Amino acid sequence: MTAILRHEFRLNLKSLLIWALSVGGMGFLCILMYTSMEGEVADMADMFSNMGAFSDAFGMSTLSIATLSGFFATEVGTVHGLGSAMFAAIMATVLLSKEEDAHTGEFLYSLPVSRSRIVIAKGLALLLHLIAFTLICGALYVLGFAALKEDVPWDGFLTLMGRMLFMNLEISAIAILISACSAKNRIGLGLGLSLMFYAYDLIGRVIPDMKDYLFLGPFAAANASEILSGKDEPAKALITAAVISLAALVSAFMIYTQKDLAS
Numbered sequence: 001m002t003a004i005l006r007h008e009f010r011l012n013l014k015s016l017l018i019w020a021l022s023v024g025g026m027g028f029l030c031i032l033m034y035t036s037m038e039g040e041v042a043d044m045a046d047m048f049s050n051m052g053a054f055s056d057a058f059g060m061s062t063l064s065i066a067t068l069s070g071f072f073a074t075e076v077g078t079v080h081g082l083g084s085a086m087f088a089a090i091m092a093t094v095l096l097s098k099e100e101d102a103h104t105g106e107f108l109y110s111l112p113v114s115r116s117r118i119v120i121a122k123g124l125a126l127l128l129h130l131i132a133f134t135l136i137c138g139a140l141y142v143l144g145f146a147a148l149k150e151d152v153p154w155d156g157f158l159t160l161m162g163r164m165l166f167m168n169l170e171i172s173a174i175a176i177l178i179s180a181c182s183a184k185n186r187i188g189l190g191l192g193l194s195l196m197f198y199a200y201d202l203i204g205r206v207i208p209d210m211k212d213y214l215f216l217g218p219f220a221a222a223n224a225s226e227i228l229s230g231k232d233e234p235a236k237a238l239i240t241a242a243v244i245s246l247a248a249l250v251s252a253f254m255i256y257t258q259k260d261l262a263s
Contacts, residue, residue, distance in 0.1 A: 016133060
């Protein structure tokens with residue numbers, strides 16, 4: 001089981017580094033851009049904060065983009081949220097189905113290791129990838145603050161990164177269920193899943209009648225503007241995410257360990 005975990009982690013190490021450095025690098029550059037845009041952003045802050053639904057959707061009515069923390073929440077929070085969700089969905093969607101699609105399962109499942117242990121090892125490898133992704137991106141964002149000689153709002157920052165990881169775990173759980181039910185790689189479906197969840201959260205913040213149902217989406221508990229301003233109320237969203245994740249993982253485990261694998 002340990003050998004399978006190590007193999008699975010090394011197999012996707014390049015993808016992890018590419019995604020983490022790309023998303024984290026974009027966030028790092030956004031932070032550095034704040035200095036050159038500070039004057040213009042200050043002039044536009046009041047206008048952006050009073051644009052009604054548009055301001056609510058991107059968190060500009062909650063935090064002022066004239067401050068570095070507000071700029072970080074609206075710009076980097078969006079980049080990291082969407083980028084990490086896409087990474088989690090793509091990685092998880094092929095986690096189990098790739099063995100059938102590439103016909104490597106014929107060898108893997110002939111080893112003296114139960115199918116349930118293989119699934120657990122793959123899941124743990126994915127968890128390590130998501131944690132590493134979060135740590136790499138978080139380190140790049142801290143470097144951005146350090147480059148500008150600004151203090152990192154540690155409480156809000158650590159809460160945000162932790163919530164983003166939790167959000168990605170929920171998206172991964174749903175994507176693993178898709179992977180368990182399919183004999184083909186559904187990367188496009190995984191990518192579409194993450195974009196759909198982001199669109200649901202964005203539209204829900206624009207349409208007043210949908211705000212009461214935002215907690216159903218993974219992005220509800222990881223809104224950067226609400227977290228950094230201390231105005232978020234995550235209990236309902238976190239509980240819903242935990243229930244959905246557990247249900248998806250249990251279902252995926254039961255389906256995959258009992259299904260007839262394609263040869």
